Amino acid sequence: MNEEAEMDARNAAVIMQEARKRAESQLQVRHPALFAALGAVYLFGFGAIWLSVRGQRPYQGPSSAALAPITVVGTLAVIVIAIAVGRATSGVSGASARRRRLQLGSLILGYAGVFALEGGLNAAGASRPVLGVFGAAAPILITGLVLAASSAVSLDRPVFGVGLWLMIVAAVGAYAGPVGVWAVGALAGGLALLLMAAASLVRRPA
């Protein structure tokens, strides 16, 4: 279009709508990528751990080999999320960039806190089943809490919903015992997130 051409109200409305859609799709972090990455961690990572502990009587905890999938999928998820965030936020500077750094810091500190608390519980003589429930449920709770709290600032309802759902999964999973909590995390957490990723992909404007 000639940049100095006359345009009527209808043209202006079309240009505004297209520019807004394009800007939002380019400047916002893609929900499908975020949800799918997190979902894969829970489904495959927690699923592999559940497979390794499901027959244990008494509960001993996951083997080292069972931790390999969650390490690999977790690393891939971090890469996918970093790329999605990097693409959306490239060139954007200011308050939102500072907010993102604080969110990431909160998440890292939250996970570090989980490990520290687990160590404290172990030192206080907590049994393996108690440590198992805590080790599985607490990271889900932390992830959910950080997602819900950070999305409240940006009024991002889908992410808030995922955060809330993860907190519910953590709370309900804790009652499923040291073996069941991994299955609840894998299915209720992982499958639900992958379904949400698919749903956001379908709803996403072209």
Next chain:
Amino acid sequence: MTDDGLDPVIHVPARLRIVVTLATLGEGDDLAFTRLQDMIGLTPGNLITHLRKLEEAGYVRTRKSGSGVTARTGVALTLSGRSALERYSATVRQLLDSASPQ
């Protein structure tokens, strides 16, 4: 104002796209000139010309930082620019409503 009551500073396709794009940023954020150029699809010279007009009207502010390879020019919509876009959008809606058959 144009005959239709539309703000002539915004009522140019390229400037309208610039203002709408910047309006999707959060408050307190700015967008690098190069990213804005990619998103709008204008040559640097054209973009500078349009930004200058918007800046003269007080609708955008540009801020340079760094030097050499780290040099960056950030572009942001001002509060006045946001208000102008809201007024412009409202006028466009009114015009479309009045033009549509009852």
